[in-house]
Amino acid sequence: MTKxxxxxxxxxxxxxxxxxxxxxxxxxxxxxxxxxxxxxNNPILAQKNDSAVLSINSPNIAFTTDSYVVKPxxxxxxxxxxxxxxxxxxxxxxxxxxxxxxxxxxxxxxxFAIQDLRRLLMSMQxxxxxxxxxxxxxxxxxxxxxxxxxxxxxxxxxxxxxTKQTIHAQAIRPDDVIIINSDLGRHGLAVMLERDxxxxxxxxxxxxxxxxxxxxxxxxxxxxxxxxxxLTRGGLASTLIELATSAQVHMEIRQxxxxxxxxxxxxxxxxxxxxxxxxxxxxxxLIMPADNAEQALKIMRNHPLxxxxxxxxxxxxxxxxxxxxxxxxxxxxxxLDLLSGEQLPRIC
Amino acid sequence: MTKxxxxxxxxxxxxxxxxxxxxxxxxxxxxxxxxxxxxxNNPILAQKNDSAVLSINSPNIAFTTDSYVVKPxxxxxxxxxxxxxxxxxxxxxxxxxxxxxxxxxxxxxxxFAIQDLRRLLMSMQxxxxxxxxxxxxxxxxxxxxxxxxxxxxxxxxxxxxxTKQTIHAQAIRPDDVIIINSDLGRHGLAVMLERDxxxxxxxxxxxxxxxxxxxxxxxxxxxxxxxxxxLTRGGLASTLIELATSAQVHMEIRQxxxxxxxxxxxxxxxxxxxxxxxxxxxxxxLIMPADNAEQALKIMRNHPLxxxxxxxxxxxxxxxxxxxxxxxxxxxxxxLDLLSGEQLPRIC
Numbered sequence: 001m002t003k004x005x006x007x008x009x010x011x012x013x014x015x016x017x018x019x020x021x022x023x024x025x026x027x028x029x030x031x032x033x034x035x036x037x038x039x040x041n042n043p044i045l046a047q048k049n050d051s052a053v054l055s056i057n058s059p060n061i062a063f064t065t066d067s068y069v070v071k072p073x074x075x076x077x078x079x080x081x082x083x084x085x086x087x088x089x090x091x092x093x094x095x096x097x098x099x100x101x102x103x104x105x106x107x108x109x110x111x112f113a114i115q116d117l118r119r120l121l122m123s124m125q126x127x128x129x130x131x132x133x134x135x136x137x138x139x140x141x142x143x144x145x146x147x148x149x150x151x152x153x154x155x156x157x158x159x160x161x162x163t164k165q166t167i168h169a170q171a172i173r174p175d176d177v178i179i180i181n182s183d184l185g186r187h188g189l190a191v192m193l194e195r196d197x198x199x200x201x202x203x204x205x206x207x208x209x210x211x212x213x214x215x216x217x218x219x220x221x222x223x224x225x226x227x228x229x230x231l232t233r234g235g236l237a238s239t240l241i242e243l244a245t246s247a248q249v250h251m252e253i254r255q256x257x258x259x260x261x262x263x264x265x266x267x268x269x270x271x272x273x274x275x276x277x278x279x280x281x282x283x284x285x286l287i288m289p290a291d292n293a294e295q296a297l298k299i300m301r302n303h304p305l306x307x308x309x310x311x312x313x314x315x316x317x318x319x320x321x322x323x324x325x326x327x328x329x330x331x332x333x334x335x336l337d338l339l340s341g342e343q344l345p346r347i348c
Numbered sequence: 349m350t351k352x353x354x355x356x357x358x359x360x361x362x363x364x365x366x367x368x369x370x371x372x373x374x375x376x377x378x379x380x381x382x383x384x385x386x387x388x389n390n391p392i393l394a395q396k397n398d399s400a401v402l403s404i405n406s407p408n409i410a411f412t413t414d415s416y417v418v419k420p421x422x423x424x425x426x427x428x429x430x431x432x433x434x435x436x437x438x439x440x441x442x443x444x445x446x447x448x449x450x451x452x453x454x455x456x457x458x459x460f461a462i463q464d465l466r467r468l469l470m471s472m473q474x475x476x477x478x479x480x481x482x483x484x485x486x487x488x489x490x491x492x493x494x495x496x497x498x499x500x501x502x503x504x505x506x507x508x509x510x511t512k513q514t515i516h517a518q519a520i521r522p523d524d525v526i527i528i529n530s531d532l533g534r535h536g537l538a539v540m541l542e543r544d545x546x547x548x549x550x551x552x553x554x555x556x557x558x559x560x561x562x563x564x565x566x567x568x569x570x571x572x573x574x575x576x577x578x579l580t581r582g583g584l585a586s587t588l589i590e591l592a593t594s595a596q597v598h599m600e601i602r603q604x605x606x607x608x609x610x611x612x613x614x615x616x617x618x619x620x621x622x623x624x625x626x627x628x629x630x631x632x633x634l635i636m637p638a639d640n641a642e643q644a645l646k647i648m649r650n651h652p653l654x655x656x657x658x659x660x661x662x663x664x665x666x667x668x669x670x671x672x673x674x675x676x677x678x679x680x681x682x683x684l685d686l687l688s689g690e691q692l693p694r695i696c
Contacts, residue, residue: 020689024581064399064450103413156504233372341368
């Protein structure tokens with residue numbers, strides 16, 4: 001005789017986000033208890049308090065935030081979840097800090113598939129966990145269908161400064177060298193090629209990665225660092241122009257020394273983009289005194305994210321202020337200027 | 349002879365947000381330099397680093413975040429800017445922390461009026477500044493027209509714990525008293541009545557306020573506090589049910605002791621809402637041992653945001669677990685349960 005199962009055969013759960021998932025009632029509790037909590041699983045989050053209470057044994061902390069609106073949500077080499085963790089960890093690393101804790105705040109569009117949400121949160125957790133970082137508090141809002149684009153994620157982060165160096169644009173000096181850790185232009189291009197309407201055969205993956213452990217290697221080796229900056233929106237060129245302007249110096253980069261993947265170079269030529277202005281998500285500039293540069297390059301090339309580390313330019317002795325020039329392979333020099341915006345919108 | 353003015357009569361500026369304002373290029377720089385920076389004006393933000401570097405003289409910090417998607421953006425008693433600051437300050441205060449620093453991350457819809465953005469940022473700054481808090485770092489993203497609802501704001505906050513008390517749900521004990529600082533239901537109702545389609549004469553203003561200085565008065569007076577929780581999404585009832593569930597206790601609140609504004613009561617009756625489930629933004633529950641309650645009430649009533657402070661309930665000695673009951677004015681007791689969601693969506 002077959003046993004009759006008395007439990008309800010239709011599970012009372014939702015496959016898509018409804019407004020009530022952001023309403024502070026039973027459905028929001030269920031979403032947090034069944035989806036968010038088990039993935040981010042850690043004791044601080046489990047306390048369900050309005051704030052996470054943290055013990056931090058350092059008087060100097062770094063604090064940052066970014067919202068992520070990349071489109072599409074999944075792209076070769078990553079997704080918005082991985083990006084939302086890497087981006088904020090990298091922002092902390094750029095002040096020389098060791099990241100410790102993150103928040104995760106979601107703006108969900110009504111109708112968004114809970115399966116996709118789960119996949120993105122797992123991607124966040126995997127990336128955070130690999131960095132030794134916990135996602136300790138968060139927030140969930142739901143807006144009507146058509147009032148967002150699937151979901152937007154905000155992360156904020158805190159980290160501690162284990163170095164006494166003050167790493168910022170104002171520390172940049174003439175004769176400093178400019179080093180980058182990897183090749184340029186992959187993230188923006190990978191995201192764009194994933195959008196509707198493009199049908200190219202290519203092997204371009206986003207470089208989306210958490211570089212904080214690479215920066216930590218430099219900090220722990222007491223490398224003298226003047227400035228660190230990740231080459232995200234606006235790419236290498238916009239970032240260096242911004243730094244040259246802040247520091248009131250003239251920087252020169254050498255085309256021959258810029259690592260650019262062949263596929264990126266060819267696609268940029270076909271599509272009319274300049275790889276120097278395309279966003280990266282695992283690439284940063286290190287600006288530092290020349291005498292320590294070889295040691296820094298050695299440390300970087302020993303790290304999986306720094307194998308292509310290269311000196312790409314110099315802070316010049318000229319009297320020009322707030323200027324970036326490119327020395328071409330033919331020995332000519334041309335001024336690089338800020339574009340109005342990013343060549344490709346919504347890439348982070 | 350009239351002097352001829354040679355400067356351009358048409359100022360080269362935008363009145364509305366365009367995609368390039370989020371693109372990491374010249375227009376984003378202009379938006380930050382001309383609009384954001386002068387309003388939030390402080391030396392940490394002015395450094396334009398990827399992270400804010402902060403000196404914090406306490407090993408125990410509170411860390412929180414919330415995204416704000418309230419609709420409409422302006423409502424009687426506040427706007428999304430004021431709300432985004434108060435909400436996060438209050439979340440910090442609910443762990444007994446003194447708020448110090450905030451972030452501001454904007455998701456702007458293409459076409460959003462820069463004049464409105466300016467007004468909202470000024471509202472944020474005014475509220476933060478009144479609390480002695482600086483907005484030290486942030487982020488700006490722009491999404492296409494139709495992919496957001498004007499703008500969404502995320503704020504994250506850090507504060508320091510100046511008390512050794514551990515203030516959280518797990519500290520709640522039988523015989524504790526439940527106190528609230530002000531009347532219920534104004535925020536949600538004020539927001540809803542401002543939406544299209546409602547045409548009631550009323551005097552209801554949102555209670556949107558930063559209660560951190562009121563909490564600080566209690567902390568400084570060494571009042572023994574078991575738990576603090578702001579009564580936002582889901583209102584008083586959902587918040588207490590959540591706390592009763594976390595602490596595995598039975599709470600009872602007394603209808604006769606609940607401060608509710610006459611206009612709120614009448615409108616709720618007309619519209620079929622229950623004020624116990626409507627969101628507040630300047631109202632919180634304090635759960636504490638009975639012996640100190642009179643002193644706490646005295647301190648609260650001396651603060652502008654605590655004039656209506658009242659004991660509204662008790663943590664019972666019964667064996668019920670995770671339950672909230674309402675003692676009606678006729679002496680009956682009824683169980684209050686979680687709603688599926690908020691009665692009014694998008695109120696914070």
